[in-house]
Amino acid sequence: MRVCVLISGRGSNMESLIRNADGYTIEAVISNKPDAAGLRVADGLGVRCMAEPSLDGIRDMMDGMRPDLVCMAGFMRILPADLTERYRVMNIHPSLLPQYPGLRAVEQALNDGATSSGCTVHFADSGVDTGKIIAQAAVQVAPGDTSDTLAARILEWEHRLYPEAVRWYAARLAAEGGEGPAVRGRDRQMIRTAEPERAASHAAEMGVAYVRRDGDSYMISAEKPTVPPYVAVVPGDGVGLALERVRRLAATDGSA
Numbered sequence: 001m002r003v004c005v006l007i008s009g010r011g012s013n014m015e016s017l018i019r020n021a022d023g024y025t026i027e028a029v030i031s032n033k034p035d036a037a038g039l040r041v042a043d044g045l046g047v048r049c050m051a052e053p054s055l056d057g058i059r060d061m062m063d064g065m066r067p068d069l070v071c072m073a074g075f076m077r078i079l080p081a082d083l084t085e086r087y088r089v090m091n092i093h094p095s096l097l098p099q100y101p102g103l104r105a106v107e108q109a110l111n112d113g114a115t116s117s118g119c120t121v122h123f124a125d126s127g128v129d130t131g132k133i134i135a136q137a138a139v140q141v142a143p144g145d146t147s148d149t150l151a152a153r154i155l156e157w158e159h160r161l162y163p164e165a166v167r168w169y170a171a172r173l174a175a176e177g178g179e180g181p182a183v184r185g186r187d188r189q190m191i192r193t194a195e196p197e198r199a200a201s202h203a204a205e206m207g208v209a210y211v212r213r214d215g216d217s218y219m220i221s222a223e224k225p226t227v228p229p230y231v232a233v234v235p236g237d238g239v240g241l242a243l244e245r246v247r248r249l250a251a252t253d254g255s256a
Protein backbone atom coordinates (compact mmCIF):
# COMPACT_ATOMS: atom_id res chain seq x y z
CA MET A 1 0.00 0.00 0.00
CA ARG A 2 1.44 3.35 -1.05
CA VAL A 3 1.16 6.23 1.40
CA CYS A 4 1.75 9.94 0.94
CA VAL A 5 2.31 12.01 4.11
CA LEU A 6 1.36 15.69 4.42
CA ILE A 7 3.18 17.80 7.02
CA SER A 8 3.63 21.45 7.98
CA GLY A 9 6.18 21.30 10.81
CA ARG A 10 8.56 19.14 12.81
CA GLY A 11 7.17 15.85 11.49
CA SER A 12 7.64 13.54 14.46
CA ASN A 13 4.52 11.54 13.51
CA MET A 14 5.73 11.40 9.93
CA GLU A 15 9.07 10.04 11.20
CA SER A 16 7.27 7.39 13.20
CA LEU A 17 5.24 6.40 10.11
CA ILE A 18 8.47 6.08 8.11
CA ARG A 19 10.43 4.18 10.77
CA ASN A 20 7.57 1.77 11.47
CA ALA A 21 6.53 1.21 7.85
CA ASP A 22 5.50 -2.41 7.68
CA GLY A 23 2.84 -3.53 5.22
CA TYR A 24 2.95 -0.10 3.60
CA THR A 25 5.52 2.16 1.93
CA ILE A 26 5.90 5.89 2.29
CA GLU A 27 5.92 7.08 -1.30
CA ALA A 28 6.49 10.77 -0.57
CA VAL A 29 6.29 13.51 2.04
CA ILE A 30 4.78 16.83 0.98
CA SER A 31 4.98 19.97 3.12
CA ASN A 32 3.03 23.15 2.50
CA LYS A 33 5.85 24.95 4.37
CA PRO A 34 9.16 24.88 2.49
CA ASP A 35 11.12 25.33 5.75
CA ALA A 36 9.36 22.53 7.70
CA ALA A 37 11.93 20.66 9.82
CA GLY A 38 10.19 17.39 8.91
CA LEU A 39 11.33 17.71 5.28
CA ARG A 40 14.97 17.41 6.37
CA VAL A 41 14.10 14.40 8.54
CA ALA A 42 12.30 12.65 5.65
CA ASP A 43 15.16 13.45 3.29
CA GLY A 44 17.66 12.03 5.81
CA LEU A 45 15.63 8.82 5.91
CA GLY A 46 15.75 8.52 2.12
CA VAL A 47 12.10 9.40 1.46
CA ARG A 48 11.19 11.58 -1.51
CA CYS A 49 10.10 14.95 -0.19
CA MET A 50 8.58 18.00 -1.77
CA ALA A 51 7.44 21.46 -0.70
CA GLU A 52 4.27 22.83 -2.22
CA PRO A 53 2.49 25.80 -0.61
CA SER A 54 -0.77 25.64 -2.56
CA LEU A 55 -3.53 23.07 -2.17
CA ASP A 56 -3.97 23.09 -5.97
CA GLY A 57 -0.33 22.13 -6.36
CA ILE A 58 -0.68 19.41 -3.72
CA ARG A 59 -3.72 18.08 -5.59
CA ASP A 60 -1.65 17.90 -8.80
CA MET A 61 1.12 16.02 -6.99
CA MET A 62 -1.36 13.52 -5.56
CA ASP A 63 -2.96 13.02 -8.95
CA GLY A 64 0.49 12.23 -10.31
CA MET A 65 1.13 9.75 -7.50
CA ARG A 66 -2.33 8.33 -6.79
CA PRO A 67 -1.49 7.05 -3.31
CA ASP A 68 -3.71 4.45 -1.66
CA LEU A 69 -3.70 6.51 1.52
CA VAL A 70 -2.86 10.10 2.46
CA CYS A 71 -1.74 10.67 6.05
CA MET A 72 -1.97 14.16 7.49
CA ALA A 73 0.64 14.46 10.22
CA GLY A 74 0.60 17.95 11.69
CA PHE A 75 -0.64 19.34 8.36
CA MET A 76 -2.09 22.73 9.20
CA ARG A 77 -4.50 23.16 6.30
CA ILE A 78 -8.02 21.85 5.79
CA LEU A 79 -8.14 19.67 2.68
CA PRO A 80 -10.88 20.58 0.18
CA ALA A 81 -13.75 18.10 -0.26
CA ASP A 82 -12.65 17.04 -3.76
CA LEU A 83 -9.37 15.75 -2.28
CA THR A 84 -10.93 13.94 0.69
CA GLU A 85 -13.49 12.39 -1.64
CA ARG A 86 -10.94 11.30 -4.23
CA TYR A 87 -8.38 9.89 -1.78
CA ARG A 88 -8.61 8.02 1.49
CA VAL A 89 -7.19 10.47 4.05
CA MET A 90 -6.26 9.91 7.71
CA ASN A 91 -5.36 12.46 10.37
CA ILE A 92 -3.99 12.34 13.90
CA HIS A 93 -5.20 14.73 16.56
CA PRO A 94 -4.04 15.21 20.18
CA SER A 95 -7.39 14.73 21.95
CA LEU A 96 -10.05 12.09 22.38
CA LEU A 97 -12.28 13.32 19.56
CA PRO A 98 -15.01 14.46 19.31
CA GLN A 99 -13.76 16.37 22.36
CA TYR A 100 -11.46 19.33 21.76
CA PRO A 101 -11.16 19.53 17.97
CA GLY A 102 -9.16 22.32 16.33
CA LEU A 103 -6.10 24.19 17.49
CA ARG A 104 -4.49 23.91 20.95
CA ALA A 105 -6.38 20.72 21.81
CA VAL A 106 -4.12 19.88 24.78
CA GLU A 107 -4.57 23.36 26.25
CA GLN A 108 -8.33 23.10 25.73
CA ALA A 109 -8.41 19.85 27.73
CA LEU A 110 -6.38 21.35 30.61
CA ASN A 111 -8.45 24.55 30.71
CA ASP A 112 -11.55 22.42 30.82
CA GLY A 113 -10.27 20.57 33.90
CA ALA A 114 -10.26 17.21 32.07
CA THR A 115 -8.83 14.33 34.09
CA SER A 116 -7.83 12.47 30.94
CA SER A 117 -7.19 13.24 27.31
CA GLY A 118 -5.27 11.39 24.58
CA CYS A 119 -5.03 11.11 20.83
CA THR A 120 -7.21 9.99 17.93
CA VAL A 121 -6.51 8.65 14.45
CA HIS A 122 -9.49 9.23 12.19
CA PHE A 123 -10.45 9.26 8.53
CA ALA A 124 -10.50 12.89 7.47
CA ASP A 125 -13.18 14.73 5.59
CA SER A 126 -13.23 18.42 4.78
CA GLY A 127 -14.26 19.40 8.33
CA VAL A 128 -11.94 20.30 11.23
CA ASP A 129 -10.93 17.02 12.93
CA THR A 130 -14.14 15.33 11.88
CA GLY A 131 -14.56 11.94 10.16
CA LYS A 132 -14.85 8.35 11.30
CA ILE A 133 -12.68 7.49 14.30
CA ILE A 134 -10.23 4.61 13.73
CA ALA A 135 -8.22 4.39 16.96
CA GLN A 136 -7.75 6.26 20.22
CA ALA A 137 -5.33 6.14 23.14
CA ALA A 138 -6.23 7.73 26.47
CA VAL A 139 -3.66 9.49 28.66
CA GLN A 140 -4.28 10.52 32.29
CA VAL A 141 -3.78 14.14 33.24
CA ALA A 142 -1.25 14.23 36.13
CA PRO A 143 -1.34 16.81 38.92
CA GLY A 144 0.80 19.78 37.90
CA ASP A 145 0.66 18.93 34.18
CA THR A 146 1.30 21.86 31.83
CA SER A 147 0.24 21.76 28.21
CA ASP A 148 3.88 20.92 27.35
CA THR A 149 4.19 17.94 29.72
CA LEU A 150 0.78 16.55 28.81
CA ALA A 151 1.39 17.08 25.05
CA ALA A 152 4.71 15.22 25.35
CA ARG A 153 3.05 12.17 26.97
CA ILE A 154 0.24 12.22 24.39
CA LEU A 155 2.81 12.46 21.59
CA GLU A 156 4.47 9.22 22.71
CA TRP A 157 1.12 7.51 22.17
CA GLU A 158 0.59 9.26 18.83
CA HIS A 159 3.85 7.75 17.61
CA ARG A 160 2.59 4.25 18.44
CA LEU A 161 -1.01 4.69 17.39
CA TYR A 162 -0.55 6.21 13.91
CA PRO A 163 1.61 3.43 12.38
CA GLU A 164 -0.71 0.87 13.95
CA ALA A 165 -3.75 2.47 12.32
CA VAL A 166 -1.99 2.61 8.94
CA ARG A 167 -0.93 -1.05 9.26
CA TRP A 168 -4.54 -1.94 10.08
CA TYR A 169 -5.75 -0.13 6.95
CA ALA A 170 -3.08 -1.81 4.79
CA ALA A 171 -4.18 -5.21 6.08
CA ARG A 172 -7.80 -4.36 5.40
CA LEU A 173 -7.01 -3.36 1.84
CA ALA A 174 -4.91 -6.46 1.28
CA ALA A 175 -7.80 -8.59 2.55
CA GLU A 176 -10.14 -6.82 0.14
CA GLY A 177 -7.95 -7.67 -2.84
CA GLY A 178 -4.99 -5.38 -2.46
CA GLU A 179 -6.26 -2.30 -4.20
CA GLY A 180 -6.94 0.98 -2.47
CA PRO A 181 -9.99 3.11 -3.16
CA ALA A 182 -7.95 5.62 -5.16
CA VAL A 183 -6.54 2.87 -7.38
CA ARG A 184 -9.84 1.08 -7.64
CA GLY A 185 -11.52 4.30 -8.72
CA ARG A 186 -8.86 5.06 -11.32
CA ASP A 187 -11.10 4.50 -14.32
CA ARG A 188 -13.67 6.89 -12.98
CA GLN A 189 -11.06 9.30 -11.80
CA MET A 190 -10.88 12.83 -13.09
CA ILE A 191 -7.57 14.58 -12.86
CA ARG A 192 -7.19 18.33 -12.94
CA THR A 193 -3.96 20.16 -13.62
CA ALA A 194 -2.99 23.61 -14.85
CA GLU A 195 0.12 22.40 -16.68
CA PRO A 196 -0.08 20.99 -20.22
CA GLU A 197 2.98 18.78 -19.58
CA ARG A 198 1.32 17.18 -16.55
CA ALA A 199 -1.95 16.81 -18.44
CA ALA A 200 -0.09 14.98 -21.20
CA SER A 201 1.81 12.67 -18.88
CA HIS A 202 -1.32 11.79 -16.88
CA ALA A 203 -3.24 11.10 -20.08
CA ALA A 204 -0.43 8.98 -21.55
CA GLU A 205 -0.22 6.99 -18.33
CA MET A 206 -3.96 6.29 -18.36
CA GLY A 207 -3.96 4.62 -21.78
CA VAL A 208 -7.19 5.86 -23.34
CA ALA A 209 -7.91 9.29 -21.92
CA TYR A 210 -9.70 12.46 -22.85
CA VAL A 211 -8.40 15.93 -22.12
CA ARG A 212 -10.55 19.03 -22.08
CA ARG A 213 -10.13 22.59 -20.86
CA ASP A 214 -11.96 23.81 -17.79
CA GLY A 215 -11.13 27.46 -17.12
CA ASP A 216 -7.39 27.64 -16.48
CA SER A 217 -7.04 23.89 -16.03
CA TYR A 218 -7.01 20.71 -18.04
CA MET A 219 -9.37 17.94 -16.99
CA ILE A 220 -8.26 14.42 -17.85
CA SER A 221 -10.76 11.59 -17.65
CA ALA A 222 -11.23 8.06 -18.88
CA GLU A 223 -14.76 8.93 -19.86
CA LYS A 224 -15.46 10.81 -23.06
CA PRO A 225 -16.57 14.39 -22.30
CA THR A 226 -20.08 15.25 -23.43
CA VAL A 227 -19.12 18.69 -24.67
CA PRO A 228 -16.34 19.52 -27.16
CA PRO A 229 -13.64 20.62 -27.56
CA TYR A 230 -11.52 17.80 -26.21
CA VAL A 231 -8.70 15.63 -27.45
CA ALA A 232 -8.27 11.90 -27.08
CA VAL A 233 -5.01 10.24 -26.12
CA VAL A 234 -4.67 6.57 -27.00
CA PRO A 235 -2.23 3.84 -25.92
CA GLY A 236 1.01 4.14 -27.85
CA ASP A 237 0.80 7.93 -28.17
CA GLY A 238 3.47 8.43 -25.52
CA VAL A 239 3.92 11.69 -23.66
CA GLY A 240 5.32 13.49 -26.74
CA LEU A 241 2.29 12.97 -28.95
CA ALA A 242 -0.07 13.47 -26.02
CA LEU A 243 1.54 16.84 -25.37
CA GLU A 244 1.14 17.84 -29.02
CA ARG A 245 -2.56 17.01 -28.79
CA VAL A 246 -2.99 18.89 -25.52
CA ARG A 247 -1.27 21.94 -27.05
CA ARG A 248 -3.52 21.68 -30.08
CA LEU A 249 -6.51 21.70 -27.76
CA ALA A 250 -5.26 24.84 -26.02
CA ALA A 251 -4.95 26.52 -29.47
CA THR A 252 -8.42 25.33 -30.59
CA ASP A 253 -10.34 26.83 -27.73
CA GLY A 254 -8.34 30.05 -27.85
CA SER A 255 -6.87 29.73 -24.38
CA ALA A 256 -3.21 29.58 -25.42
Ligand code: GRF
Pocket residue numbers: 007009010011012013014073074075092093094119155158
Ligand atom coordinates in the same frame (compact mmCIF):
# COMPACT_ATOMS: atom_id res chain seq x y z
C1 GRF B 1 0.64 16.32 16.68
O1 GRF B 1 0.32 16.59 18.00
C2 GRF B 1 -0.60 15.89 15.93
O2 GRF B 1 -1.50 15.19 16.72
C3 GRF B 1 -1.21 17.22 15.52
O3 GRF B 1 -0.11 18.05 15.22
C4 GRF B 1 1.03 17.60 15.94
C5 GRF B 1 2.08 17.35 14.90
O4 GRF B 1 3.31 17.00 15.49
N1 GRF B 1 -2.13 17.06 14.43
P1 GRF B 1 4.46 16.40 14.56
O5 GRF B 1 4.70 17.41 13.43
O6 GRF B 1 3.98 15.10 14.03
O7 GRF B 1 5.65 16.28 15.45
